[in-house]
Amino acid sequence: MPHDVPPARRADLRSASPRVVGPLLALVSIGLGCTPAGSESTAESTSAETSTLTVLAATSLSDALEAAGLAFSDAEPAIRVEVVAGSSSATATSIIEGAPGDVFVSADTTQMDRVESAGLTDSVAVQLATNRLEIMVASGNPLGVDDLSDLAAGREPDVLVATAVEGVPIRAYTDEVFDRAGIRPAYETFEANVGGIVTKVNTGAVDAGVVYRTDVIAAGDRVTGVPIPDSYNVVARTEVVVLAESKRIGIARSFVDFLRSADGRRILESFGFETVPASAP
Amino acid sequence: MNRRGIQRTPWPVSVLAALAIAFFTLPLIGLLWRAPWRDLLDILGRDQVRTALWLSIRTSLAAAAVATVLGVPLAWMLARSRLPGRSAWRALATMSMVLPPVVGGVSLLSSFGRRGLFGRHLEDWFGVQLTFTVWGVILAQAFVAMPFLVLAVEGAIHQVDSRLEGAARSLGGSPWYVFRRITIPAARSGVAAGVVLAWARAFGEFGATITFAGNYPGRTQTLSIATYLALDVDPDVATALSVLMIAVSFAVLVGLRDRWLGRTVAPT
Amino acid sequence: MARTNGGTDVTLRARIVVRRPNFVLDVDIELEENRTLALVGPNGAGKSSVLHALGGLVPIDDGIISVDGRVFDDPTSSTWVDPSERDIGVVFQGGLLFDTMTVGENIVFGLRARGSRRARAVEVARPLVEHFGLGDLLTRRPRELSGGQIQRVAIARALLVRPRVLLLDEPTSTLDSAARREFRGEFRRILDGFAGYRILVTHDPGEARALADRVIVLERGRIVRDVAARDYSGWSSDTAGE
Numbered sequence: 001m002p003h004d005v006p007p008a009r010r011a012d013l014r015s016a017s018p019r020v021v022g023p024l025l026a027l028v029s030i031g032l033g034c035t036p037a038g039s040e041s042t043a044e045s046t047s048a049e050t051s052t053l054t055v056l057a058a059t060s061l062s063d064a065l066e067a068a069g070l071a072f073s074d075a076e077p078a079i080r081v082e083v084v085a086g087s088s089s090a091t092a093t094s095i096i097e098g099a100p101g102d103v104f105v106s107a108d109t110t111q112m113d114r115v116e117s118a119g120l121t122d123s124v125a126v127q128l129a130t131n132r133l134e135i136m137v138a139s140g141n142p143l144g145v146d147d148l149s150d151l152a153a154g155r156e157p158d159v160l161v162a163t164a165v166e167g168v169p170i171r172a173y174t175d176e177v178f179d180r181a182g183i184r185p186a187y188e189t190f191e192a193n194v195g196g197i198v199t200k201v202n203t204g205a206v207d208a209g210v211v212y213r214t215d216v217i218a219a220g221d222r223v224t225g226v227p228i229p230d231s232y233n234v235v236a237r238t239e240v241v242v243l244a245e246s247k248r249i250g251i252a253r254s255f256v257d258f259l260r261s262a263d264g265r266r267i268l269e270s271f272g273f274e275t276v277p278a279s280a281p
Numbered sequence: 282m283n284r285r286g287i288q289r290t291p292w293p294v295s296v297l298a299a300l301a302i303a304f305f306t307l308p309l310i311g312l313l314w315r316a317p318w319r320d321l322l323d324i325l326g327r328d329q330v331r332t333a334l335w336l337s338i339r340t341s342l343a344a345a346a347v348a349t350v351l352g353v354p355l356a357w358m359l360a361r362s363r364l365p366g367r368s369a370w371r372a373l374a375t376m377s378m379v380l381p382p383v384v385g386g387v388s389l390l391s392s393f394g395r396r397g398l399f400g401r402h403l404e405d406w407f408g409v410q411l412t413f414t415v416w417g418v419i420l421a422q423a424f425v426a427m428p429f430l431v432l433a434v435e436g437a438i439h440q441v442d443s444r445l446e447g448a449a450r451s452l453g454g455s456p457w458y459v460f461r462r463i464t465i466p467a468a469r470s471g472v473a474a475g476v477v478l479a480w481a482r483a484f485g486e487f488g489a490t491i492t493f494a495g496n497y498p499g500r501t502q503t504l505s506i507a508t509y510l511a512l513d514v515d516p517d518v519a520t521a522l523s524v525l526m527i528a529v530s531f532a533v534l535v536g537l538r539d540r541w542l543g544r545t546v547a548p549t
Numbered sequence: 550m551a552r553t554n555g556g557t558d559v560t561l562r563a564r565i566v567v568r569r570p571n572f573v574l575d576v577d578i579e580l581e582e583n584r585t586l587a588l589v590g591p592n593g594a595g596k597s598s599v600l601h602a603l604g605g606l607v608p609i610d611d612g613i614i615s616v617d618g619r620v621f622d623d624p625t626s627s628t629w630v631d632p633s634e635r636d637i638g639v640v641f642q643g644g645l646l647f648d649t650m651t652v653g654e655n656i657v658f659g660l661r662a663r664g665s666r667r668a669r670a671v672e673v674a675r676p677l678v679e680h681f682g683l684g685d686l687l688t689r690r691p692r693e694l695s696g697g698q699i700q701r702v703a704i705a706r707a708l709l710v711r712p713r714v715l716l717l718d719e720p721t722s723t724l725d726s727a728a729r730r731e732f733r734g735e736f737r738r739i740l741d742g743f744a745g746y747r748i749l750v751t752h753d754p755g756e757a758r759a760l761a762d763r764v765i766v767l768e769r770g771r772i773v774r775d776v777a778a779r780d781y782s783g784w785s786s787d788t789a790g791e
Binding site for chain 2: 601604605606631632633634635637638639641645647648649650658659662663706707710
């Protein structure tokens, strides 16, 4: 007796294999559960627990700002400061494109102007600190770089120099410095930000780069700094502003005040920045 | 929707496939919507853009060639030879595919950079420097692209009936003769697919290139690097360059598809 | 068509032991030239393995293979002669033509592989091509050919390099019964005209009887019968033909 063959079933939800639907639902829920870093804080800002303050900062200031953030948290335990580093130009662009953040710290006035012109700031930006430029070479200065003229084009022996692309603050500053010294530099590569220059010098891919003094200090024993005469050097103005879209403007303003206070300035100076009392514009 | 015959798509497959198409198409649509059409030709006509495009084309083709010359024999060894530890070699050969490209760049820097293990000797003995040169770009691109070719070709060679090779040997063919007259021709559509894949990967390569070869317009600034850097400075330019890269890739992939890749299923 | 050997030892000796996980092949065969030997037996008996070992496509685990006194494979003394140097022509089951080449290129493959220029190879192949009536097919691709045409090309290809041994693996298995019967006569003529050692593998007892002079029956890797073809009527007295 042949066995009964069940009739063919038309497709319906019940017949969709659970082995497919299960993982699919899991994927969708993970996707829904993932929230961009900023909006997470939207929920938290109303809670009584820790809220996170997001500081979008130029790379050269990230270490100093992290230290300041820790000190700020000591005083205000309910607040955690998160520093997101990037080149000032990239960061400014992302803010204009809608990236969430509470505070913006720029390594020059040009990028700050971009964000201000876009109407994205809570108030007028103020100066946070100043920085100077320095030549960074490999530890021990093996090629004996003495001054800017050693980085000029056509010099023997060839010194490989890295700089940043146009638009990044350090590049504009470097161009100004060489201009004042009347020297035409020869570059091997153009990095996306000052951190890239530091990396190229660190790894020995290039011999020298013009970076911030604070970068030379931060790199410690791995590099040697060659000072640039004050007459050629520029003063890099670091500026800070609270962003208009911030969900915790009050806390952001407090943090900015802290940075400009005596305590904050001490922290910045320990990293090699120069500061002036808060009363200055 | 009244198709005749038994080849009907099961509805879950249709839904998921539609999602997949959307996954690929929506970003393109967004890009085209955002593109600065009025200024497009102007931007694309700029010297820096044309230089970067030409550099990308030259280096990606060279990298694909390097990947082919070295990768096809390796693929054969992995597929056919009785080399001990083949799975280890295979893992090694395809590792750069799994790693982030920047890691590839760092590895290249550590070995072939000026202070690298081998690079320092290249500098001292031959006065050769690979970093920040076109050769560095080609090396970086070949490094990330080769695994794709090796995998594709190994798969293709596996599909070749090894009895054919046996027949050829019994007729008097040396191993090299059989390799080039029998094995590779029989695997040619897989080889072609591998080459195209390697080229595409090399053309779009960015992380290893910028780390090892740096960014110097005209020498090492490929189109992908230019696009990345443009994003910070002028998003319109970045969008325009993105459209250009997509157009080039699309043209190549569609153009080659039927001629080279379509032969995997020969109509009988 | 094939050359004869003027040396003293004109024998094919094959003591073949091949060990696999589920199977052991252990045979001892001696063959004189100008005699056709048929290896018959059920599927999996090891017939094709014997051919592959003789052809050098599979190394033996034990034993010794020699043709005309020349040792091709001897594990104990680590002697191994590459398939390309054994002077053994193999006609594989289904022909195994190279479908990336034309029929003509298939036929001259052996000569070209040994370094002949194309024009010369074509010249040398002409009599063979005519004999097998393949002149019109030379520019075609293997996939366009019928089963019988494929077999003819495969044989021409093998014969062109004038081997000393001719091995045929199930030569008519890919043909329909009508073609098979038609081919038998032709095959007989080909085999008889080949002055060397001839070994044929088949599972069809009728074919063995029609084409061979001597029949060896293999079962599970061993020789169970070794008789003259005319005395052979089937695998064993109580097994029907396949």
